[in-house]
Amino acid sequence: MPDQTQPRPPCAPPQLAVIVPTYKEADSVAELARRVDRVLAGIDWELIFVDDDSPDGTPERVRELSRLDPRIRLIQRIGRRGLSSACIEGMLATSAPFLAVMDGDLQHxxxxxxxxxxxxxxxELDIVVGSRYVEGGGVGEWNAKRHSMSRLATRIGQRLIHAELQDPMSGFFMVRADVLRSCVRKLSGVGFKILLDIFSSAERPLRFRELPFTFRQRETGTSKLEEAVLWEYLLMLAQKLIGPAIPVRFIAFSIIGGLGVFVHMAVLWPILGLFGSGAFLLGQSAATLVAMTSNFFLNNLLTYRDMRLRGRELLRGWFSFVLTCSIGALANVGIADYLFHEGHSGWFFSALAGILVGAVWNYAVTAVYTWKRHQAA
Structure with a gap:
């Protein structure tokens, strides 16, 4: 006989949780909630908005909705940003056995x-995908450039997951909660393509089906798709190929550091051409400063785009970055010189060791003192 002293829940537990990552979607959340309520009549559901601290009042608007309907919930994230990581947090914050992910801009x-x-x-499937690329689906009024980029990314994604999934780039899908929880620790959480991340992280091939839908035109606000989306997609692919041992931010940081070498040479070469070898020290100093500055702004734009520095913090961040990388350069030279002269290593391995130590130093220290500290300030 059940214990009559146990309090009964005020309503049935959700069968389905709809996870909606948002950033600056204040004008659409109420309409989305109304539509979800209408189409899910007869189903126990909850709607979880995961907002990346939108400055347009999106969190406040969701709280107003939640006071009217307790099935609507808000997770407000401070100091971090990213669609995939937002989806993961939302999916882990519910007890529902089925989890749907969709955008907050009414395009799904x-x-x-x-x-x-x-x-x-x-x-008895693991996942159902809303697909733009099966019969009956479509991309709406996309321009040719966006359509071609999407198809290219789709072909790359299909090779990664080894599944006949026609739309691995879809952001509209439903997954069993136990499937998500079984692979969540392997997810990279990088970028915008959480579906591809789930497929590539699953312990076994997923049973799936694609259902067609046509991508709608945005009704309110502006698209938040940036050129950085492709960058983050490539980083996520690199993370999957390399594995979790190397942080994806370090991969990005190292790639940008490599580009800094070309910036350095591009500044040094014309200075030497104009003033001769006697200006080497001046040219080297100028080239180093320009390369560090270039690296800082690229890392701020790409590697740490979820913690991007703005305003006064941008100047403070640049100063701490240059100072940290200057120390890293000294460590690079010192270790390489020691290994070459004292450790009897060849010049190549000595230089490589110096570069590696300098890169790890620069990444570890700037992650704390350039971005995270200033983000919290």
Missing amino acids: DETLLPRMLRTIEDE
Whole structure:
């Protein structure tokens, strides 16, 4: 006989949680909640908005909705940003056995949600994907450039996951919660393509089906797709190929550091051409400063785009970055020189060891003192 002293829940636990990552979507969240409520009639659901501290009042708007309907919830993230990581946090914050992910800009077709739920249950699937690239689906009014980039990224993604998934770049899908929890520690959480991340991280091939939908035009706000999306996509692929032992930010930091070598030479070469070898010290100093500055702004734009420095913090961050990298350069030269003269190593391995030590120093220290400290200031 059940214990009659245990309090009963005020409502049935959710069967389906709809996770919506948001950033500056204040004008669309109420309409999205209304549409979800309409199409999921008869289903126990909850709607979880995961907001990256939008400055336009999105969190406040969601809180207003939640006071009217307790099935609507908010997770407000401070000091970090990213669609994939937001989706992961939202999916881990519910007890629902089925998890749907969709955008907050009304471009995904919410009327597909009930069919997704029936399909994943009736066919005992792991995941159901809203697909733009199966018969009956479409990309709406995309321009040719965006369409071609999406198809290229799709082909790359298909090679990574080794599955006949026509739209691995889709941001609209439904997954069993136990499938997500079984692979969550392997997810990179980088960029915008959480579906591809799940497929490539799963311990076994996933049972899936794609259902067609047509991508809608944005009704409110502006698109937040940037050139950095492709960069983050490539980083996520690199993380999957290399494995979790090397942080994805270190990969990005190292790539940008390599580009800094070309910037350095591009500044040094014309100075020597104009003033001769007697200006080497001046040219080397100028080239080093320009390369460090270039690296700082690229890292701020790409590697740490979720903690991007702005305003006064940008200047303070640049100063701490230059100071840290100057110390790293001294460590680089010192260790390389010691190994070459005292350690009896060849010049190549001595130089490589110096570069590695300098890169690790620069990455570790600037991560704390350039971005995280200033982000918290």
